[in-house]
Amino acid sequence: MTITVTGGAVVRLPTVRSDPDALVKAAHVALYRSGETRAYGGGLLVDGGLVLTCAHVVNLALGRPRFAQQPPPARDGAVDGLLVALPGGPAAGRFRVAVEEWLPGCREDGATARDRPEPPEPAQDGDHEWSGDLALLRLLDALPPGRAGAPLGHYRPGPSAFAWYGSGNASTVAAVVVQAETDRWLVLDTPGSAQPLVEGYSGTPLWDREQQRVVGLVVSRRRQRAFAIPTRVVTAHFPRLRPSFTAPDLDAAGPGLADPGHVAVWRQLIDPVRRTLPGPADRADCARELAAALGVPPPAPGEPPAPEWFLLTALAEPHGVATLMAALAARAPSREERHALQVQAVYAAPEQLLTAAEHGELLHLLTGVLPRPREVAARALPLGPGLEDVGWPAAVRILEGYRPRFGKVPSLLRVVEFAAQEAPDPAGLREWNDAVAERLELTAGLAEHRTQAGEAARARRALDEAEPPVVQIQLWRSGSTDTFGFALRSLAPDGAVRHRICRDAPGGRAALLDVLAEVLAQVGRESEPGTVPRVECFVQKDELDLDVDQWVYRPDELFPSVLGQDFLTVLRCPELRRPEYWPELRYRWQARHTAVVLPQERRDPAVQERGRAAPVCGVALCGPPSETGVLRAIAIAVGVPGVVWPRSAVGPGAGALLRELTSGVTAAGLPRAVYEARIRAEEDGVGRHLALVWDGPERIPEALPLSDPL
Structure with missing residues (x-):
């Protein structure tokens, strides 16, 4: 069989008729280090005695860093230590080469980097993609008869490409699916291949069997996916290779298709359109459906549209290819044919899933x-x-x-x-x-x-x-002074104790807050980003109006750190809980995520009812200050988990504001609602004076252990 390669060369390959890959096999080149039998990668023989490969393959074969930027050293005009071989030739038939052009891998466009005064930034191991990484080598020894370069062409999406290991061994052939093209590379998969693309395939030609063209150069692998440099990029870097490049036959694809990607889709789908819509009636019915789905004018009445109309219309409209293929699949005569059309749609237009x-x-x-x-x-x-x-x-x-x-x-x-x-x-x-x-x-x-x-x-x-990280403080005031004994501990979300500090000897509030600030800082570092820990202050029954939420735990002239504005600060008072209501507390606690907060201005029997299907799990005390103490004590005693009220320093309108604040809030949302009210409030707003008891049946610390006597 006689094949004329673009550029005028005539090659006689009698085996082409029985081997569809003979043309690329004759042009496949393997790269070796002198004295070794392992191929470090492959290359492609092109016309004029040139070998095209990846620069990093040359570097690896010579033991250099993968992205070494300078051309390899030469001895007597040849690359020192590098030999190439043609598969199928004699074992001793290895050839010396010289570097003709060198374009190492870098992190910017190699075509422009060569013209810049400063050197480009080299690619690094771990980079997902890079530019360049090409080397054009010249053979210094005469080729054996029958060896010539393979033609270059455009890639096509789909399962039509093949590649061989650097050595060129026939058993290493990998069936490749070209999935898509990035700015620099082709994306390759081998889902149905017995042989994946592994290290050692770099530099080898990507062969389109149907087109009888090399469409890329394998360059990288990441997990199960590989990549290739498309031939259009190769010829952009090395214009001398353009005579070997065969452009798509645009005339055969119909009018208006100047996009190579559209040409590839055309070649893949024109036969399925003709096969699925063989008759005039089929095409007329499908044309009306396609035009309506895409919102375009239908063909003129009369002669049914030709198969070419369907593809031209689909390629011109968003989601057109997917819409066309769905219409064809609905008309497929068998399930096998419908499945084949779906597969072709994915490969022809991988970015179009939906109609x-x-x-x-x-x-x-x-x-x-x-x-x-x-x-x-x-x-x-x-x-x-x-x-x-x-x-x-x-x-x-x-x-x-x-x-x-x-x-x-x-x-x-x-x-x-x-x-x-x-x-x-x-x-x-x-x-x-x-x-x-x-x-x-x-x-x-x-x-x-x-x-x-x-x-x-x-x-x-x-x-x-789930419960956030919790910091618990047990407070004992020393008389009427501002001194406290305290026990402090922090709990992880799973309840594990991380910190424990006890001071039973009364000390000033400043000393307490210094210790608290250190623990809070540690809890913040150990918490997940965005988590707001909860600070629980255990107080005695006559200290429920203690304004711990307004304590400044870290002073600063411009931005003081206020406890209740930085953390979900609540009060706990187990002393007021009645033992006979502990089962009720557990019952209400389990329902806290669905039960809403009940505004209460006077005593409401619903608060005390046990076992209600919709129990009261949160109470907002909106009545006059004279009633607050009694209503608060009753709600806490009978097991209501959340009780919120404004401290007495707030004006008479606080009840209405509190009712508005808690409207529609579940009991479980009370700590967050109060926290946000404190943040939003003006200097003397109601949010700055809200006290909240948030008390459940769990995580109640033991009594304060007294220190040993001196």
């Missing part, structure tokens, strides 16, 4: 989801793309093209399941997900993701309701 109708409906349903897309996606895809602080339209666009590493369910559908947990209309999002999964034949797989989303939401809610 136009599905996309519009999803954005409408996501409008009311309160958490930002970044937060929902982080919960659903811990190893997924890191979204910026964008809205749902941009997030959906990014997630559409993100494919999961494991499993079949697209990542977008998983994120929708997690979004449904936060949405005001979860049923609408789940119905939408069910419809898309049914179209993609993924209903069974989606059920597992729905279960996981529900479990994650329940776990998060339980975490939100």
